[in-house]
Amino acid sequence: MSANVSTTKLKKGDRSQRAIKAAARKVFEADGFTKARVQDIAAEAGFSNGAFYRYFSDKTSVMMALLKDLVEGTLAFAREPLGSGHPTNSIYLTTHSYLEFYAENRDLFALLVEASHTHPDVETMWNELRTEAVEHVTHMLDTARDSGHMRAEVDPQTAAELLTAMTDQYAYLRFVLDRMPEQSVEAVSRQVTEIWSGGVFMSPAAPRIAAAQQTVT
Amino acid sequence: MSANVSTTKLKKGDRSQRAIKAAARKVFEADGFTKARVQDIAAEAGFSNGAFYRYFSDKTSVMMALLKDLVEGTLAFAREPLGSGHPTNSIYLTTHSYLEFYAENRDLFALLVEASHTHPDVETMWNELRTEAVEHVTHMLDTARDSGHMRAEVDPQTAAELLTAMTDQYAYLRFVLDRMPEQSVEAVSRQVTEIWSGGVFMSPAAPRIAAAQQTVT
Amino acid sequence: MSANVSTTKLKKGDRSQRAIKAAARKVFEADGFTKARVQDIAAEAGFSNGAFYRYFSDKTSVMMALLKDLVEGTLAFAREPLGSGHPTNSIYLTTHSYLEFYAENRDLFALLVEASHTHPDVETMWNELRTEAVEHVTHMLDTARDSGHMRAEVDPQTAAELLTAMTDQYAYLRFVLDRMPEQSVEAVSRQVTEIWSGGVFMSPAAPRIAAAQQTVT
Amino acid sequence: MSANVSTTKLKKGDRSQRAIKAAARKVFEADGFTKARVQDIAAEAGFSNGAFYRYFSDKTSVMMALLKDLVEGTLAFAREPLGSGHPTNSIYLTTHSYLEFYAENRDLFALLVEASHTHPDVETMWNELRTEAVEHVTHMLDTARDSGHMRAEVDPQTAAELLTAMTDQYAYLRFVLDRMPEQSVEAVSRQVTEIWSGGVFMSPAAPRIAAAQQTVT
DNA sequence: GATGAATGAGCATTCATTCAT
DNA sequence: CATGAATGAATGCTCATTCAT
Numbered sequence: 001m002s003a004n005v006s007t008t009k010l011k012k013g014d015r016s017q018r019a020i021k022a023a024a025r026k027v028f029e030a031d032g033f034t035k036a037r038v039q040d041i042a043a044e045a046g047f048s049n050g051a052f053y054r055y056f057s058d059k060t061s062v063m064m065a066l067l068k069d070l071v072e073g074t075l076a077f078a079r080e081p082l083g084s085g086h087p088t089n090s091i092y093l094t095t096h097s098y099l100e101f102y103a104e105n106r107d108l109f110a111l112l113v114e115a116s117h118t119h120p121d122v123e124t125m126w127n128e129l130r131t132e133a134v135e136h137v138t139h140m141l142d143t144a145r146d147s148g149h150m151r152a153e154v155d156p157q158t159a160a161e162l163l164t165a166m167t168d169q170y171a172y173l174r175f176v177l178d179r180m181p182e183q184s185v186e187a188v189s190r191q192v193t194e195i196w197s198g199g200v201f202m203s204p205a206a207p208r209i210a211a212a213q214q215t216v217t
Numbered sequence: 218m219s220a221n222v223s224t225t226k227l228k229k230g231d232r233s234q235r236a237i238k239a240a241a242r243k244v245f246e247a248d249g250f251t252k253a254r255v256q257d258i259a260a261e262a263g264f265s266n267g268a269f270y271r272y273f274s275d276k277t278s279v280m281m282a283l284l285k286d287l288v289e290g291t292l293a294f295a296r297e298p299l300g301s302g303h304p305t306n307s308i309y310l311t312t313h314s315y316l317e318f319y320a321e322n323r324d325l326f327a328l329l330v331e332a333s334h335t336h337p338d339v340e341t342m343w344n345e346l347r348t349e350a351v352e353h354v355t356h357m358l359d360t361a362r363d364s365g366h367m368r369a370e371v372d373p374q375t376a377a378e379l380l381t382a383m384t385d386q387y388a389y390l391r392f393v394l395d396r397m398p399e400q401s402v403e404a405v406s407r408q409v410t411e412i413w414s415g416g417v418f419m420s421p422a423a424p425r426i427a428a429a430q431q432t433v434t
Numbered sequence: 435m436s437a438n439v440s441t442t443k444l445k446k447g448d449r450s451q452r453a454i455k456a457a458a459r460k461v462f463e464a465d466g467f468t469k470a471r472v473q474d475i476a477a478e479a480g481f482s483n484g485a486f487y488r489y490f491s492d493k494t495s496v497m498m499a500l501l502k503d504l505v506e507g508t509l510a511f512a513r514e515p516l517g518s519g520h521p522t523n524s525i526y527l528t529t530h531s532y533l534e535f536y537a538e539n540r541d542l543f544a545l546l547v548e549a550s551h552t553h554p555d556v557e558t559m560w561n562e563l564r565t566e567a568v569e570h571v572t573h574m575l576d577t578a579r580d581s582g583h584m585r586a587e588v589d590p591q592t593a594a595e596l597l598t599a600m601t602d603q604y605a606y607l608r609f610v611l612d613r614m615p616e617q618s619v620e621a622v623s624r625q626v627t628e629i630w631s632g633g634v635f636m637s638p639a640a641p642r643i644a645a646a647q648q649t650v651t
Numbered sequence: 652m653s654a655n656v657s658t659t660k661l662k663k664g665d666r667s668q669r670a671i672k673a674a675a676r677k678v679f680e681a682d683g684f685t686k687a688r689v690q691d692i693a694a695e696a697g698f699s700n701g702a703f704y705r706y707f708s709d710k711t712s713v714m715m716a717l718l719k720d721l722v723e724g725t726l727a728f729a730r731e732p733l734g735s736g737h738p739t740n741s742i743y744l745t746t747h748s749y750l751e752f753y754a755e756n757r758d759l760f761a762l763l764v765e766a767s768h769t770h771p772d773v774e775t776m777w778n779e780l781r782t783e784a785v786e787h788v789t790h791m792l793d794t795a796r797d798s799g800h801m802r803a804e805v806d807p808q809t810a811a812e813l814l815t816a817m818t819d820q821y822a823y824l825r826f827v828l829d830r831m832p833e834q835s836v837e838a839v840s841r842q843v844t845e846i847w848s849g850g851v852f853m854s855p856a857a858p859r860i861a862a863a864q865q866t867v868t
Numbered sequence: 869g870a871t872g873a874a875t876g877a878g879c880a881t882t883c884a885t886t887c888a889t
Numbered sequence: 890c891a892t893g894a895a896t897g898a899a900t901g902c903t904c905a906t907t908c909a910t
Binding site for chain 2: 032033034035113114117118123127130151153154155157158159161162163165166168169170173177179180181183187188191192194195196198
C-alpha cells in the first residue's frame with residue numbers, strides 16, 4: 001500500500017542524487033549554466049551546500065550527467081527505423097517526432113548549446129549527436145537516390161548537413177528561444193517536408209504529404 | 218596642424234578606444250566572452266587595466282560596441298538589392314555573399330551567439346538581426362509568389378524562417394565551430410539554391426542555377 | 435564460551451578501537467597528521483566514517499592515543515637499567531637500543547614532531563619525553579662524575595641536553611627524513627660513544643668501546 | 652629632509668610586497684604556518700584579502716620567499732672563513748655565531764621545520780642547508796686530521812653529521828621551543844666546544860678553549 | 869590621459885562532525 | 890553497533906571595478 005512509484009526501491013543516496021540532478025536541471029533552465037551556482041542547485045534540491053559534492057564533483061559534472069541522458073535519448077531516437085515507403089514519408093515522421101523530442105527536452109538542448117561554448121567536450125558531444133543525425137539522413141538520401149527518387153543535382157552529404165541544420169536551428173529558435181511564431185508541430189513538419197521534397201518553387205511534389213500524415217495520427 | 222602619423226585625423230582618445238575594441242575582439246575570439254578578462258583586453262591593446270574604463274564602462278559594453286558594428290554590417294548587407302530576374306538568382310547571390318560576410322565576421326557571430334545565453338539584450342539584438350533577414354527573404358518570396366514562381370503548398374513566412382535558419386546554422390557550424398567539411402562557398406551556395414528551388418527529390422529545377430552563377434563572377 | 439577467532443578475549447568494541455588506531459597510524463604515516471582525513475582512517479580500518487566517532491571523539495584524540503603509547507614505550511625504555519661498569523658501556527648500549535626503538539617507531543616519532551607544531555599539548559608531551567631522557571643521562575653523568583670518570587670542564591646538565599639532542603636529531607634525520615647515509619646502528623652507536631667519551635680530537639679513549647660492544651651481541 | 656631610509660626609493664608595489672612578507676612572518680610566528688590564514692596576513696599588513704594575491708600566488712609562496720631569504724643568510728654564514736689556528740678555535744667561533752644567527756631568525760627556522768612536514772620542497776631546502784653545514788664541518792675535520800689533530804677512531808663524515816645535528820637541535824629546542832634552560836650563548840658554545848674537543852670523559856683537552864674565547868670578545 | 873595598486877563581493881570546495889536509520 | 894547521508898563553518902582564490910597618484 002505504501003509503495004510509491006518514484007520513491008520505492010531506491011536507496012536514500014540514489015534518491016538524493018536524482019533530486020540534485022533534477023534540481024540542477026531546473027536551475028540551469030532558469031539561470032543558464034554560466035550563472036547557475038552550486039549553492040542554488042543544492043538549495044533547490046533541499047540540501048545544504050556541501051551535500052552537492054557527495055554526488056557530483058562540480059557544476060560541470062552534473063551538467064555532463066544531464067547531457068549524457070540527453071545524448072542517450074537522442075541516439076535512441078536517431079536509431080529508430082525511418083518509416084518505409086516514399087522518402088517524404090520518413091521525412092515527415094522523423095521531423096515530427098524529432099521536434100516533439102526537442103520540445104520535451106528544450107531545457108537540455110539549451111544547456112547543450114550554451115555549454116558547448118565554454119566546454120570543448122560538450123561541443124564534441126553535440127557534434128557527435130549532430131553527426132549521428134546527419135548520417136541517419138544521409139543514409140536515407142542514399143536510399144532515395146538508389147531507388148531513383150533523388151534529384152541528381154543534389155549532393156546527399158551536403159543536403160543532409162543543410163537539412164539537419166535547418167531542423168535543428170528551427171527547433172532551437174522555436175523551443176529554446178521562443179522566437180518563432182507558434183504553430184503546430186504538424187504544420188511545421190509539413191512545411192519542412194515540402195521544402196525537402198519539392199523546394200520552394202514551381203514543379204510540385206505535394207500530394208504525397210497528405211498520405212504521410214495519416215500514418216502519424 | 219602637424220600631420221598625425223597614425224590613422225588619419227583621429228584624436229588620441231578615439232584611437233585608444235579603437236585599439237581596445239580591436240583588442241577585445243581578439244581576446245573574445247581566443248577565450249570567449251565569459252572567460253575573457255578585462256585585464257587581458259587592456260594588455261592586448263597595450264594599456265594598463267585601468268585605462269580600459271576610460272573608454273568603456275564595462276566588459277559588456279565593449280562587447281556591445283562590437284556587436285553593434287556587426288549588426289550594422291549585417292543590416293547594410295540585408296538591405297542591399299536582391300538581384301533581379303528569377304528568384305534563384307537572388308538566392309544564390311544572397312546566400313553566397315551572406316556566407317562570405319559570415320566567414321569574415323565569424324568571431325563576432327561566435328560572440329553574438331555566446332553572449333545571447335547570458336545577456337538578454339544580446340539575444341534580442343540577435344533576434345532583430347534574424348528578423349530582418351527573415352523579412353528580407355519573406356519579401357522575396359512574396360514577390361516570387363506574385364509573379365507566379367512559387368509553389369502554393371509553401372507558406373512564405375514559415376519557409377523564410379526555415380531557410381534562414383538553414384543558412385545561419387550552416388554558417389555557424391562551418392565557420393564558427395569548424396565542424397563542416399571544407400567546401401567552396403560557391404559549391405555550398407549552389408546546393409542551398411538547389412534545395413530552395415527544387416527541393417531534394419525528383420522534378421528538377423536545375424538549369425537556372427548555372428545562369429545565376431555567371432552573374433557573380 | 436565459544437572460542438573467539440581473532441585476538442584473544444577482546445570484545446568486539448576493543449578490537450574495533452584497535453583496528454582504528456592501527457589504521458590511523460598507517461594513514462598518519464602516509465599522509466601526515468594535517469592532511470590525514472578521518473574518512474581515510476575509518477576506511478583503512480574497514481569502517482564507515484561515522485564509526486570512527488564511536489571510538490574516538492576526534493582526529494586529535496586518536497593521535498593522542500597513539501602518542502601516549504609511544505610515550506609509555508619510551509619511558510619504559512628510559513627506565514631500564516643502564517648497564518654497569520664504565521659509562522661508555524652504558525652509552526653504547528643506551529644509544530644502540532634507543533636508535534633501534536626509534537627506528538621501529540619512526541612513524542610515531544614523525545607524528546610527534548609534526549603535531550607538536552600545531553598542538554601545544556603534544557609539544558608538552560614531547561618535552562616530557564625529552565626531559566625524562568635528559569634526566570636519565572644527567573643521572574648517568576652524575577654517577578660518572580662521582581666515580582671520578584668525568585671531565586671537570588663539562589657541565590653534566592648541559593652536556594646531557596646536548597648529547598640527547600644529538601642522538602635525537604640524528605635519529606629523526608636518519609629514520610624519519612631518511613637523510614642520513616645508511617650505516618649500521620652499531621657503527622653509529624660506536625661513533626656516538628666515541629664522541630661522548632673522547633670527543634673528536636686527540637687523547638684517545640677508544641679501547642673501552644670494543645668491550646662494550648661484546649655485551650650487546 | 653623628507654627621505655626615510657626604509658620607505659625611500661621603493662615603488663609602492665615593492666613596499667606593499669615587503670609589507671606583506673613582513674606581515675606573513677609575524678603571522679607565521681604567531682600562529683604557525685598551518686593555522687595561518689591568507690586573510691590574516693593581508694590584514695596584518697593593512698590590506699584587504701585580495702591584495703595579497705597581487706604579490707604572492709598563495710600562502711606557500713610567501714613562505715618560500717621568506718625561507719629563500721633565510722637560506723641565503725645561512726649560506727652566506729656557512730661560507731665565511733672558519734677562523735684559523737687550532738680547530739677548537741673554529742668550533743667555538745662557528746658555534747657561537749651560528750647560535751646567534753639562529754636566535755635572530757628563530758621564527759624562520761621554526762617555519763622551515765614546520766613546513767618541511769607538509770612541503771617536500773621545503774624539506775629539500777632544509778636538507779640542502781644542513782648538507783652545506785655538514786660539508787663545512789667535514790672540511791674542517793679533514794683539515795684537522797691532516798694536521799694530526801684528530802682522533803683516529805672518529806669518522807669525519809659521521810662526526811660532522813652528529814655534531815651538526817647536536818647544535819641544530821639544541822638551537823631549535825632553545826630558541827624555537829624555548830625548552831632549554833636560559834644560558835648565555837657563550838656558555839653553551841663553550842660546552843659544545845668541550846664536547847667536540849675532549850668528549851665528556853677523562854683525558855682533558857681543555858686549556859685551548861680559554862684562548863679561543865678571547866678572540867670573540 | 870594613463871597607471872597599477874587596492875578593494876571586496878562572489879563562488880567553489882573541503883572535511884570534521886552529527887544523527888537518523 | 891554500524892552506516893553513510895547531510896551539515897555548514899571555514900577558507901582559498903578570482904576578477905571586475907575604483908581611485909589616488
